Amino acid sequence: MQTSIPAEGSAAPISSRPAPQPDDISEQLERVISSPEFPGVGRAAAFLRYVVSETLEGRGNRIKAYSIAIEVFGRDPGFTQDDPVVRIEAGRLRRSLERYYLVAGQHDPVRIDIPKGGYIPTFAWSCPASVDIGDEDAGETSPSEVRPGRWWRAKRVLLPGAAALAAVITSLYWIGARSPAPSLERVASLSPDRPALVVAPFANLGEGPEAQLYTAGLTEELMTILPRFKEIKVFGRETSKSLPADVGASEIRAEFGARYLLAGGVRTSGKRLRVTARLLDTSDGEILWSENYDNDLASGDLFAIQTDVARKVATAIAQPYGIMAQIDSAGPPPDDLGAYECTLRFYAYRSELSPEAHARVRDCLEAAVARFPNYATAWAMLSIVYLDEDRYKFNPTPGKDSAILRALDAARRATQIDPSNTRGLQALMTALFFDRQLAESLRVGEQALATNPNDTELMGEFGTRLAIGGQWQRGATLLDQAIALNPGSGGFYHGTRALAAYMLHDNHTAVLEIRQANMQKFPLFHVVAAIIYAEAGMMEDARREGQVFVSMRPDFLPNLVTELAMRNMQPEDRDRLIEGLRKAGMTVPDPDAIASTAATSDLQPR
Structure with a gap:
C-alpha cells in the first residue's frame, strides 16, 4: 500500500514504509x-x-x-x-x-x-x-x-x-x-515510444435521455476497450472526462503531447441513431480516419449497440494492423523510433514471413528488451520470433538453448510482467502449442480471446491453432472474422484459411484464399498451394509450387512425421495431407514407416 503525507488535520495512512519526507x-x-x-x-x-x-x-x-x-x-x-x-x-x-x-x-x-x-x-x-x-x-x-x-x-x-x-x-x-x-x-514496462491517444467525450447531438445515456456510455466503453491494445498508450478516464467534447487537436498536442485524438458525436432522430467517429492528427488537425455507424434503436438493446460500435471503432484504429499502425509504418516520426519501431517491424515481418525480415526484427526486439527489460509486448513478440527459428527454420541460433525453450521463457516473462497483455498470452499459447501441450495451449488461447476479443492478430493466430489442432470449422470461423475485421492483414491469415477450406472439402474457397495469401518468401505457403491446386485439378500449378517448396525446404518431406507431429496434426488430418502431397507429385515416406516413426520419436521438449 502506498503512503502519502496528508494535510494537517487529516488522517494519515498506515504503511509499512515511511511516507516521502x-x-x-x-x-x-x-x-x-x-x-x-x-x-x-x-x-x-x-x-x-x-x-x-x-x-x-x-x-x-x-x-x-x-x-x-x-x-x-x-x-x-x-x-x-x-x-x-x-x-x-x-x-x-x-x-x-x-x-x-x-x-x-x-x-x-x-x-x-x-x-x-x-x-x-x-x-x-x-x-x-x-x-x-x-x-x-x-x-x-x-x-x-x-x-x-x-x-x-x-x-x-x-x-x-x-x-x-x-x-x-x-x-x-x-x-x-x-x-x-x-x-x-x-x-518501466511502458515504452515511451508508443503512440499516445486521447479520447474526447463524444458530443451529444440529439435530444432526450436516450441520447445522453448513449453518449456517456459509448465514451466509457471506448475507455474500457482501447487500453487492451498494448501497442498504444491511452490517456485515462479522468483526462477524458475533464475535456470538452469540442476540444481542439492543437490543444491536445500542447497539453498532453499525444499524437492522436479520437472524437465524435451521437445524433438521434426518432428511433434512428448515428454515431460519427474520427481520428485526428494533433500536429495539424488532419482527419486521418472517419466513419459513421447507423443503428435502429427499436431493433436492438441500447447497451448492446454501444458496445458493438465501441468495438468497431477500437478495432479500426487501435488493432495491430489498424489505422494508427498503418500511419506510423508509412512514416514514423523521429520521436516514435526505438522500441515502438520494433513492433512495427514485427507486424511487417508477420505479413512477409521471410528469413531476412526475421533476422532484422529479432535483432531489433533483443535490443528493445535490453533497453526496456519490463516491456511485455516486446518480450511477447520476441517469443514468437524465437519460435520461428524452429518451426520455419529461420536463422537458427547456434550455441543457445533450443528455440522452443527460449520462446517459452520469453512468453512467460511477458505474461509475468503484464498478465493481461494480449500479445503475451498469444505468444504463450503459440509456444505451448509447439511444445505439444495442446490442451494447455488452447486454454491460454481462450483466456487471451476473452481478454481482448477485438484483437485480430490474436484472433487469426488462435484460429490457426484451433484449426491445425483438429478444430477446423471453429478455426475457419475465427479466421473469417479476423479477415473481415482486418482486410489489410498479411497473407498468413489467408494461407491458413485456405488450408482449413481444403480440410473441410471446400476447394473453391481454398483456391480463392491461397491466391490472396501470395507469400512467395514463405516456404509453407508453397506446399499448401501445391496441395490445394492438385485437389482442384490445376496440376501444372501444383507441380510448380511443389518444386519451389522442395527447393526452399529440402529437409521437410524426409522429416514429415516430425514436422506434422510438432504441429499437433491429428492422424486423419495427417493422412489427408499426405494424400494431397502425393497428388501434387511430391515424394513422401511410406505410411507404415510414418506410423512406426511416430510411435518412437521424441520430437520436442515437453
Missing part, C-alpha cells in the same frame, strides 16, 4: 516544474508550488478555492465561487501532472497528485517496495507521523467532533479510492 517532496516538486514536459508558462507551476508548500508547512487545511484565487491568481478579496478560474486551472494542473508521469516522470521516486474533489496534494512513493532507511531514528517514527526535516516538525492533531470525523472520512476516501501510482517496475 519533505526534502524528497521538495526535490520532486522542482523536478516536475523544471521539466520540459510540464507547462513552463502560465499558472500551473505557481499553482502546484503553492499547494505543495502550504501542505509541507502544515497549512494544508487552509487550501481552499478562495485562498488559491487570492494568493496564486491575484483575485481581489471579493472573489466568489461564481468565478471558475480555480476549478479550470485545477483541471489543467491535474492533466499536466498525468502527462508528466506518463512521459518524463515514469522513473521518478515520488509522485505528486491532486485528487479531484479538492486541492490538497498527496505524495506517494512511485515504487511501493520496502527500503532500508538507514537511520537509527527511523524505527521510532509512528505510522501517523511525518519525520521532521530541518525546517519541518510534524505534530499529531486531535480533531474534535464532527469536523474531525468528516476530515478523516474525506482523507480515507481519497487514500483508498485514488488509483495507486504505478511502481517503477510497472512504468
